[in-house]
Amino acid sequence: MADQAGASNAPIPARTAVVIGGNRIPFARSGGAYAYSSNKDMLIAALDGLVARFGLQGERIGEVAAGAVLKHSRDFNLTREVVLGSALSPETPAYDLQQACATGLETVVGLSNKIKLGQIESGIAGGVDSASDAPIAVSEGLRRVLLDLSRARTTQQKIKALATLRPKDLSPNAPTTGEPRTGLSMGEHQALTTAAWEITREAQDELAYRSHSNLAAAYDRGFFSDLMTPYRGLTKDANLRADTSLEKLATLKPVFGKGLDAPATMTAGNSTPLTDGAAVVLLGSEEYARSNNLPMLATIVDAEAAAVDFVTGEEGLLMAPVHAMPRLLQRNGLTFEDFDFFEIHEAFAGTVLSSLAAWEDADYCKRVLGLDGALGSIDRAKLNVNGSSLAAGHPFAATGGRIVASLAKTLSEKGGRGLISVCAAGGQGVVAILEAR
Amino acid sequence: MSGTSREEVTLPDVPALPGLYRRALALAARRTMRRAPVALAVPAVQHRVDGVRVDLLALTRFQQLLGSAARDAVPSAYVHTLAFPVAMSVLVRPDFPLPLLGMVHLSNEVRQARRIDASEALDVVAWAEHLRPHAAGTQVDVVLEVRVGADLVWTGRSVYLARGVRLDTAGTGGRRDEERPAFTAPTPTGLWRLGADTGRRYAAVSGDWNPIHLSPLTAKALGMKTAIAHGMYLAARMVDQAVPAPSGPLHWRIDFATPVLLPGSVTTSFARAGDTGHRTDVVGWSAKRRHPHFTGWVRAE
Numbered sequence: 001m002a003d004q005a006g007a008s009n010a011p012i013p014a015r016t017a018v019v020i021g022g023n024r025i026p027f028a029r030s031g032g033a034y035a036y037s038s039n040k041d042m043l044i045a046a047l048d049g050l051v052a053r054f055g056l057q058g059e060r061i062g063e064v065a066a067g068a069v070l071k072h073s074r075d076f077n078l079t080r081e082v083v084l085g086s087a088l089s090p091e092t093p094a095y096d097l098q099q100a101c102a103t104g105l106e107t108v109v110g111l112s113n114k115i116k117l118g119q120i121e122s123g124i125a126g127g128v129d130s131a132s133d134a135p136i137a138v139s140e141g142l143r144r145v146l147l148d149l150s151r152a153r154t155t156q157q158k159i160k161a162l163a164t165l166r167p168k169d170l171s172p173n174a175p176t177t178g179e180p181r182t183g184l185s186m187g188e189h190q191a192l193t194t195a196a197w198e199i200t201r202e203a204q205d206e207l208a209y210r211s212h213s214n215l216a217a218a219y220d221r222g223f224f225s226d227l228m229t230p231y232r233g234l235t236k237d238a239n240l241r242a243d244t245s246l247e248k249l250a251t252l253k254p255v256f257g258k259g260l261d262a263p264a265t266m267t268a269g270n271s272t273p274l275t276d277g278a279a280v281v282l283l284g285s286e287e288y289a290r291s292n293n294l295p296m297l298a299t300i301v302d303a304e305a306a307a308v309d310f311v312t313g314e315e316g317l318l319m320a321p322v323h324a325m326p327r328l329l330q331r332n333g334l335t336f337e338d339f340d341f342f343e344i345h346e347a348f349a350g351t352v353l354s355s356l357a358a359w360e361d362a363d364y365c366k367r368v369l370g371l372d373g374a375l376g377s378i379d380r381a382k383l384n385v386n387g388s389s390l391a392a393g394h395p396f397a398a399t400g401g402r403i404v405a406s407l408a409k410t411l412s413e414k415g416g417r418g419l420i421s422v423c424a425a426g427g428q429g430v431v432a433i434l435e436a437r
Numbered sequence: 438m439s440g441t442s443r444e445e446v447t448l449p450d451v452p453a454l455p456g457l458y459r460r461a462l463a464l465a466a467r468r469t470m471r472r473a474p475v476a477l478a479v480p481a482v483q484h485r486v487d488g489v490r491v492d493l494l495a496l497t498r499f500q501q502l503l504g505s506a507a508r509d510a511v512p513s514a515y516v517h518t519l520a521f522p523v524a525m526s527v528l529v530r531p532d533f534p535l536p537l538l539g540m541v542h543l544s545n546e547v548r549q550a551r552r553i554d555a556s557e558a559l560d561v562v563a564w565a566e567h568l569r570p571h572a573a574g575t576q577v578d579v580v581l582e583v584r585v586g587a588d589l590v591w592t593g594r595s596v597y598l599a600r601g602v603r604l605d606t607a608g609t610g611g612r613r614d615e616e617r618p619a620f621t622a623p624t625p626t627g628l629w630r631l632g633a634d635t636g637r638r639y640a641a642v643s644g645d646w647n648p649i650h651l652s653p654l655t656a657k658a659l660g661m662k663t664a665i666a667h668g669m670y671l672a673a674r675m676v677d678q679a680v681p682a683p684s685g686p687l688h689w690r691i692d693f694a695t696p697v698l699l700p701g702s703v704t705t706s707f708a709r710a711g712d713t714g715h716r717t718d719v720v721g722w723s724a725k726r727r728h729p730h731f732t733g734w735v736r737a738e
Contacts, residue, residue: 168634180504181678182627182705192624259704259724260625311678312707312717313626 009331016286017112018296019434022405023050024279025231026238027393030131033234034276039068039075042231043082043128046278046398049229050124051087054282054294060089062120065107066280067097068128069396069425072135078128100424101347102305103127104279104400105432111283112300121288125404126280127397133276141169179425181311186318186425187348191257191266193316194350197357201265204349205249208270208390210380211346215387216242223386227405239273239393270349275393279401281408296437297408298418303432304328310427315368318351320429321421322358326365326375328431336376340416343403344378346389347423355421386410404434411436443483443564451486451561452522454644460529461537468536477604479577480532483564486523491555499642503670505677511553513687514673516591517545518643520581521669524563524595528579534568535575535599539659542668543576543596546690550590552683553583560584574600620729623706623720629674631666633700639670650699665696671703671721671731679707679717679735691733697721703730710734 025045028034034042043066051057066079075081079094099106104127111123138146141164148161178185184192194204218224219236228235254264256271282294289296306324308315315323321344329335336359344352358364359375366373386406389399400422407418415436423429491511499515500507511519528537553559560583567578576598583591636650648655649665656664672691680687697703704724710716716736722729 179627183630184625184628188628192626196624311626312709313624314709 014116015118017115017283017300018286018289018437019298019300019404019408020282020284020289020294021050021054021297022227022279022281022401022408023047023053024228024398024402024405025049025277026228026234026236027275027277027395027398027402028232028234028238029393030274030276032132032238032276033232034130035132037130037232037276038133039071039078039128039130039278040082040085042130042276042278043068043078043126043280044085045229045231046126046128046280047082047086047088047124050280050282052229053226056282057087058089059092061092061124062122063111063114064088064092064094064124065097065111066094066124066126066128067099067103067107067397068130069098069100069103070129070131070134071098098397099430100426100428101345101394101396101399102422102424102428102430103397104402105303105404105420105422105430106305106400108281108283108300108400108404109303109430109432115283115285122282122284124280124282126278126401127395127399128278129395129397130276131274131395137173139169139171139173141166145169179310179317184317185256187256187266187271189310189317190271190348190350191260191264192313193319193354194265194348195257195260195262196316197350197354198262199265199350199353199357201250201263201267201270203353204265204270205246205267207346207349207352208249209244209246211384211387211390212241212244213387214385215240215391218386223406223409227409237392239275240387240391244269266348266350270390272347272389272394275395277393277395277398279398279405281401281404295412297412298434298436301433301435302328302332303430304331305428305430307429308427315427316354317425317427318347318423318429319354319358320427321423321431322355322429323369324429324431325359325421326369326371328433329375332433334417334433336378336419338417339419340382340414341385341407341410341418342378342383343388343407343418343420344383345394345399345403345420345422346384347394349390351423352383400430404432407434443481445483445485445562447485447487448523448526449486451489451519452526454522454525455646457522457525457529458538458646458648464529464531465536465538477534477568479534479565479568480527480530482527482530483562484523484526485560485562487558487560489519489559489561491519491557491559493555495642496555502638502642503673503677506681509555510683511555512673513547513549513591513676513683513689514669516549516553516559516583517547517581517593517669517672518645519559520561520563520583520591520593521645523561524565524579524581527563527565533565535577535597535602539600541598541600542693543598544690544692545593545595545668545672547591547593547688549687550588551686553585553590557585559590568604570604571598574598575602575604620722620727622704622722622724622727623708625704625724626707627678627705629703629705629721631697631699631701631703633664635666635670635699636664639667643667643669645669661696662698664699666699666701668693668731671697672733675719675721675731675733676735678705679719680737683737686738687735688738689733689735691719691731693731694729695723697730
């Protein structure tokens, strides 16, 4: 009873949803410029810039969807609180979404579907994350005592609840990047995949180098001038090293996969650092854009999600987009040849290179993806042409908004078709197609 | 198996483990003083407790400690936890030939016929059999059967080794330890980080307060290097992770190789067996020392 929609359904004819524009704040390294900024602060900053750029003050938007991966319990209604703190009409509804690193892209998919169905005319999608201002939880022991205490009616019950408190209960729990079911960090998971696909250190450093040089070049030609609002003194992504070189990258020591038999190849240079930041995208129907005299950068064509069984090692943790891709392409009757730009989120250089290797491997594509042969190769000159997460940084839920806005702008300048691939914790991934107008 | 000629002793209730451990200590002290020779057979008795009930709060705590979904179905390993004191009451009988304290848990094999609901009353029978020589001492099987009404729903067989205890039989001391093949670690799929309090936390949810699991001091008192993880804790995590949502019969086995010292890390591999797709093969090992802690498999049938 597998869901076959991925491969065989024809896309449902519906209205068209377009990307009107995007805005983000520069991404900061964890503990850097936004060390004391909260998720709410940063998402409001990104939204303020979007509102200003497109004159949305006082506007009632159809719906705002956003999320954060590391979220405080007090931020249960984060996006709605952000809307109330912004210049948008307080009558703008909002909801939170969480799909780990695919959060931002999934908000775009969800809202564009509502636009296509005619449920809303306009939407703002996005995400935010702070690794600096991360929630810290009290220990399980203290939490139990506090909850029991709140339920206690009599003094005797209260004393009884307090008596179970132990000194060790007073030390807090900080969030980790470990997968709950395996205990391995994301980096250690990727190290297994990187080793399985025999991705070399040189290839990973080369990809990291290109990410930095492409992002630096994009800044130099002013590409981000209408995609970004400075915040807290930052005007560029703090992680960008315009002057880095393959030689410098080669000096870094491996940080993941050191316990494996294969040589450790993943360094701080070819892995994304912990980052703070926010990104939002303005979406609308064609009618909405025309009647409000707004630009239409690109059409949101279609999207597909996938998940893989990484718990038993059947597949790599970050390889779900590899599975989503053929289903999305088949449904739309397209191949890699039909695309002019590829945005593959660089969680780690090894993630991108393992995905490319998998799609080029005829045996794997037949055996695992059920295809007739290799899915195909991607021309490296079309890959992440304005840099990606290795250079810009990766505030988890903000990455989708960054990619959609950058790709939509590239398509509006150069024309053609673009493909997005984002991997996520939990063995999940989302891929999407954008098309120039 | 329960049809063989064993005298049945029905206990009014599941005995409390701390009391059983105290009795084991007293027995050990008396044996040391008397230096009694080891009897050649296990007593032909089985102990029985009817109508064992699952405490829902205790079940929830157990499930949450393992990170498993707190369903109303009883985890396969938790049935062992519930029934284990009945088995222990057999092992602390004065006529049981081996000393309980310091016995090493070698393996566990469980066949579960169906999902067991937390609301069901369980009838437990336990006995020991197959006392036999082992290269390092003497081993014995401890069998637990759990019924709901007339249905046999769960059978567990644990093998224990009493190190250095020799059966007074003619012939050799059982099979010699074959040269163990060098351990080749499979590709890891996970990592269990076990804190120093792992034994105490598992004791709190399982009731198994065996001192070798609680702290370095209490473990050293019993001749261990330091505190070690409960075998059933490792087994419970293995079964739950291999089949997170069991719906029908379950068959699993775990063989313990070397103890997991606390605090410590166990690198794990969970691999779906190629042939059936229903079996998951599991290995837990120390990446640092390159030796296995346990191997096992879980089959959802």
